[in-house]
Amino acid sequence: MESACIAGTGYQPDVLSQGKRMQSTWTESGDDSLCSVVLQDYDPEWVRQFEVDRERIVGALGERAKRVEHVGSTSILGMKAKPIIDIAVAVDSFSAVDDDAIVRLREIGYEFVPKVEFPGRRFFRRGTWGAGTHHLHLYEDGSPSWENILLFRDHLREHPDKASEYMALKERLAQMTGDRQTYTDLKGPFVESVVRQARVAALSEPGRIT
16 A cells, blocks of 8 residues: 555546647545545455445436446556545436435435536535545536546556556656646646547447447
C-alpha cells in the first residue's frame, strides 16, 4: 500500500470533443477527497462490491437505469487504486434524475452532490464526506462523457501495457506533487491520448462505441 498527498481526480473526462482539449473531471478518489490518496493493490472484492450495489441501484432507479457499469481503476484487473467503487449509470436524459430518483438513491445510501460546473454528469456519493466508499456517476446515454469512460476503461482492460503505464504514471505523480489540480493536469495528456486511440480503434469496428 502506498499513500501520498495528491490530487483527488482520476482519469475520466466529462467532456472530450474532437479538436478540443479534454476537461478531465471524473473523480477516482472523489470530489470529497481532501488532499490524500491511498493506492491499494488490486482486490477482487471490488468486483463483488460493484455487483452488490449494481443490484441496489437498479432496484432504486428501475427503468431509468439503462446501463450500469463498473468504471474507474477498481474496474481494471491488476490496477492499484484507491478503494472507492466507481459506478456509471446511463439514463435517457437528465430529466430522469428527478426528485424521486434522488430520494430513492438516498434511501440506499447515495447522497446527491450537485456539480453545476460539470453539466455532463450527475454525481452521488455513498459514505461520509471525505470518506466515501462508492461514487455514482449518471450520464446521458450515448453522450461523449458516457462513451469516453467506457472507451478508456475498455482500452486499459484490453491493453495491459497501457494499464501498467497508467498505474506507473499515477504512482509517479503521487510522489511528485501534493497539488490536486497539478496531478490532474499532468495526467491529462496520457488520458487524452488513450481515449483518442480507443476512439480511432472503435470507429473501425461498427457498433463498438455504445
